[in-house]
């Protein structure tokens with residue numbers, strides 16, 4: 001006998017233009033999707049997810065841009081583990097990534113992703129790459145993650 005278990009949608013995939021507007025849209029979509037999943041606007045999980053998506057999307061549209069090509073946002077919620085996986089894919093495969101916060105006084109490249117995400121990484125695709133980050137949602141975000149910088 002087949003037993004069908006219906007689970008709520010836990011994934012968002014959206015292609016966006018590789019422009020500042022596309023990056024802003026990625027952030028707004030994330031805020032709304034997280035609210036739909038039960039992490040309301042203004043709460044720490046929602047804010048942290050927004051920061052991460054804003055960072056990764058800004059990187060995709062500046063460092064990972066190929067004229068005329070979109071980038072892609074994917075959000076994957078794993079409710080059992082209370083984990084959000086964020087994936088931002090861009091079409092550029094020719095640039096090595098270095099997110100290391102080598103100089104804490106530097107104005108740019110301070111590795112906000114490293115600070116905010118539990119784990120993150122880069123995987124190659126047939127065309128371009130995916131930069132991903134995972135975030136533990138809820139369960140004790142009483143501290144401001146930015147304090148850990």
Ligand SMILES: Nc1ncnc2c1ncn2[C@@H]1O[C@H](COP(=O)(O)OP(=O)(O)OP(=O)(O)O)[C@@H](O)[C@H]1O
Nearest residue numbers: 059060063064090095097098099107108109110111
């Ligand atoms: N999607 C990407 N494609 C190619 N290179 C990237 C990408 N994301 C980051 N990088 C490289 O990694 C470096 C560090 O990224 P990071 O976001 O930490 O700093 P930044 O973008 O240079 O500055 P900031 O984000 O503080 O404005 C970038 O300067 C760039 O060289």
Ligand SMILES: [Mg+2]
Nearest residue numbers: 055058059109
């Ligand atoms: Mg950046």
